[in-house]
Amino acid sequence: MPRQARSKATIDAIFDATIQILLSYGVRRLTTTRVAERAGVSVGTLYQYFPHKEALLYAIIEHYLSQVAEAVEESCNQNLGQPLAVASDALVSAYILAKSKDAEASRALYTVSSDVDVADLVNATFKRLHDAGGRLLRSCPHVQFENVDEVTFTLMAAVTGATRVAFQNDAHREKLDDFREQIMTMCRAFLQNAAVDR
Amino acid sequence: MPRQARSKATIDAIFDATIQILLSYGVRRLTTTRVAERAGVSVGTLYQYFPHKEALLYAIIEHYLSQVAEAVEESCNQNLGQPLAVASDALVSAYILAKSKDAEASRALYTVSSDVDVADLVNATFKRLHDAGGRLLRSCPHVQFENVDEVTFTLMAAVTGATRVAFQNDAHREKLDDFREQIMTMCRAFLQNAAVDR
Amino acid sequence: MPRQARSKATIDAIFDATIQILLSYGVRRLTTTRVAERAGVSVGTLYQYFPHKEALLYAIIEHYLSQVAEAVEESCNQNLGQPLAVASDALVSAYILAKSKDAEASRALYTVSSDVDVADLVNATFKRLHDAGGRLLRSCPHVQFENVDEVTFTLMAAVTGATRVAFQNDAHREKLDDFREQIMTMCRAFLQNAAVDR
Amino acid sequence: MPRQARSKATIDAIFDATIQILLSYGVRRLTTTRVAERAGVSVGTLYQYFPHKEALLYAIIEHYLSQVAEAVEESCNQNLGQPLAVASDALVSAYILAKSKDAEASRALYTVSSDVDVADLVNATFKRLHDAGGRLLRSCPHVQFENVDEVTFTLMAAVTGATRVAFQNDAHREKLDDFREQIMTMCRAFLQNAAVDR
DNA sequence: GATGAATGAGGCTTCATTCAT
């Protein structure tokens, strides 16, 4: 097994272990020793890959956030020039799909996000989504928005925020499909309402 | 200074200190000693009011959340029977206003709200909002919704979630008024779209 | 109620409370606050009677130990000149009776005796018993002992030590009467064996 | 130094430190930090071997008590079938010898033994002694006892209780040899008196 | 490189004691 691949495998194992422990023990009990143990490596090894605990947490959040950002960006790019309704649906859909792909991880990471100092990372990722969404909206034919930035911000805030609520709400964890439909409706309605013909 | 008042003052000081420390140090550095110190009391005193750190966090979150929930409930009750658009605006407005009243505290408490220990409280409060919102929607004349619960959930998730994003987003903290307008628009659009005449 | 009597009543209440708490919570949870509360007085009042917690514990142990010592001394004095067997029985009987009088307190105090610095008190009390016993043995007609001190020491050590074991042994707490008979037999046999005619 | 041996050495050091602190500071001042310090390890290390303070105390008491119990059991087994006097002497002798082997430790541990947390252990050990003694007495030729259990209990209570008193009594610590002789005499006398021919 | 025992700073909590009311 080549070095690179082994590294990757170890890091994946560590990430997985982290998520699992987060889910079953909670942030408070997330210790480096426990993570290492669950990942099947020694603490020493863990520290070879991540200089601090915080670095591990940062890395794992970055990993998941960037996956989501990429998915959304890609979807946005592929739907440039589409009619507003289509674009809107694509955007919302891509986001929720990306989050749902590893729903457990998403749930788990929401609980850490306030513990580590990832505000910057979150803000940066949000900006990526915001930018991608803005480009998409601007590309829609026949329509334009009075102040795209505000609209885009609100759109993305609603999608990401509502999704968080849905994931963290015990009662709704099962109804994600319904939720997606609703949010799509909401965004479509919002955008159509905010748009003016051009 | 009569006993009751002194108690109240002490608890307020502790709450304030907690918020401040949350804002300047973060959850990870929120220690009972630090809170007591900042509040100008001894740790012992803190522990006379709250049996453990968790109880303090619970109490403070409960305090702020219930204020918000009350404000929203009241607004909902006062707008029962109003046209959909009015009702929607009242609901959204009440929520964001309540949150903005003590914006710093809101920002601070978002960082604690993902804590396992208060998850139930957060869920319970969300339920209060959900119920109040549901009653309001059901009371609107001339309209009805195919599945009110889904609609209400999505509405509240979007409002609360988006507000969280707005509060936590460094870039947007100043533009809360614009944000409120936008969210109001969004919710109105969503509800009108989801409603069917009756 | 005259001052003296009120004092006495308070101190009694405090002693009782201490014993009860010892019995139901254990030494570790014996706090001055709890004692005061159970005794129906404030901590401040408790501290008016006893300068430290240790003073309280010392006083209560002293109280019970001296009761026992007095009872034994009195019994010894009243049996001076009696035949060995009678004297022996009287001694043993007096000790166990005194301990049994407030069996709960005895049990409770055994658990504190190593916590407070009462070694001197215990030694001193043991000396009182030892002396009283020695005088009694020396007074017995027709017999004498080669080295009375050794004999007396062993006698008293056996009686007091065995009684402690009996009180602390969960299984035997009910059978104290049988135990007393047995110990009486043992002591009689020992003394008769150790005695030489004169 | 192989791992096992180092572990053993560490545990021994911790045990020794505990005994020493017990002797020089008393139970009340026995803190985990102090033990670790005296043992030349860090608190963390102490907690790697013992999950809490209670576990340490339990372990150390268990260690010493089981040594004593084993010694007594062995002596009892080796003297099965011996005449009463021989059996009695062997039993008493074995117990006191075992206690004397590490007299300091014995003295120290008496101060812990009334702790609630180890009460069960003490009772259980007493039962081992009781059982071994009972078997021994039953095996003696030509004699039997009306109720062996009562006799055995009293015998063991007297031996263990009196030994405790002797160890804890400042004045007698030097005269253990005399004490042993006396206790042997006492037990022999008791048993011969309690026995009936068969 | 990998390991995991050892470290010790620092967090939470208790409780003896004081002192203003």
Place this chain on the structure above:
DNA sequence: CATGAATGAAGCCTCATTCAT
């Protein structure tokens, strides 16, 4: 005198991090 809220030293324990093997 009595009260009991306030104090803060000190105890227990955890866990991120290091480093000898």
